[in-house]
Amino acid sequence: MKPRILLTNDDGITSAGLWAAYEALSPVAEVIIAAPSTQQSAVGRSISIFEPIRASPVVMNGVRAYSIGGKPTDSVIIGLYALDLRPDLVVSGINIGENLSFESIMTSGTVGAALEASNQGTKGIAFSLQVEDQGDKFDDPRHHSQSFDEAKRIVREICMKVLREGFPEHADVINVNIPSIVKGGYEVTRLARKLFETGVEKRLDPRGRPYYWINGPLLEDAEEGTDVHAIRKGNISITPITLDCTAFDADKELQSLFCP
Ligand code: MN
Numbered sequence: 001m002k003p004r005i006l007l008t009n010d011d012g013i014t015s016a017g018l019w020a021a022y023e024a025l026s027p028v029a030e031v032i033i034a035a036p037s038t039q040q041s042a043v044g045r046s047i048s049i050f051e052p053i054r055a056s057p058v059v060m061n062g063v064r065a066y067s068i069g070g071k072p073t074d075s076v077i078i079g080l081y082a083l084d085l086r087p088d089l090v091v092s093g094i095n096i097g098e099n100l101s102f103e104s105i106m107t108s109g110t111v112g113a114a115l116e117a118s119n120q121g122t123k124g125i126a127f128s129l130q131v132e133d134q135g136d137k138f139d140d141p142r143h144h145s146q147s148f149d150e151a152k153r154i155v156r157e158i159c160m161k162v163l164r165e166g167f168p169e170h171a172d173v174i175n176v177n178i179p180s181i182v183k184g185g186y187e188v189t190r191l192a193r194k195l196f197e198t199g200v201e202k203r204l205d206p207r208g209r210p211y212y213w214i215n216g217p218l219l220e221d222a223e224e225g226t227d228v229h230a231i232r233k234g235n236i237s238i239t240p241i242t243l244d245c246t247a248f249d250a251d252k253e254l255q256s257l258f259c260p
Helices: 016-025 072-082 101-105 109-119 134-138 149-165 227-233 248-258
Strands: 004-008 030-036 055-060 063-068 089-096 124-129 173-178 186-188 199-204 210-215 236-241
Touching: 004 016, 004 072, 016 030, 016 089, 016 149, 030 072, 063 072, 072 089, 072 109, 089 109, 089 149, 109 124, 109 173, 109 236, 124 149, 149 173, 173 227, 227 236
Parallel strands: 004 030, 004 089, 030 063, 089 124, 124 173, 186 236
Antiparallel strands: 055 063, 173 236, 199 210
């Protein structure tokens, strides 16, 4: 019996990255796509609770799939609880653009979907491909100039290894980032603190009132051992992620402040 994979993403069901993941995994697994109908990058793990969610069966590239009128997280919840897909693994991606550092993974819809899956009892792996030009993240995800050939090999290799040998016990999600040009091999990393030099650009609307764009260049590098550094070297970054964000080391200090 082939393992069953629920495949989703945040760039939307038309994204070349999603279909690259499908092509990588469909020879070795039963892959069912439930992905957002539209571009949902940077929505993190947000969830639709004020709107109904439609799950429309569609045929794309000759494949039956579910186009979900919602967020990446909604797609996972619908896949698990409405479509009753019972996957062995949830795969999110391949995202067009890297998802590195805890600054980014907390806003990433790609990682958000994998976190949701794991919180609901099915482990998730998020895959993201570094873009050479940051502008590529904002282009039509149906047409992406970079090749997914190397990324497809990596997606298949990692998923098959995890499905065969088991998901690491102490990780809830595995966050994989693939450099645009792979120069090295796999590197198990920790999250860097930041990926961007955050800033805002102020502009004026036609009536002279200001509005803002969040924007900022990528940071050049981060410390040895981080996901950012691994990608800068051309390695494939594999970061284990946990759902429990409790700061256990702050326990005593808070106890003495509030429960002396
Ligand atoms: Mn995205």
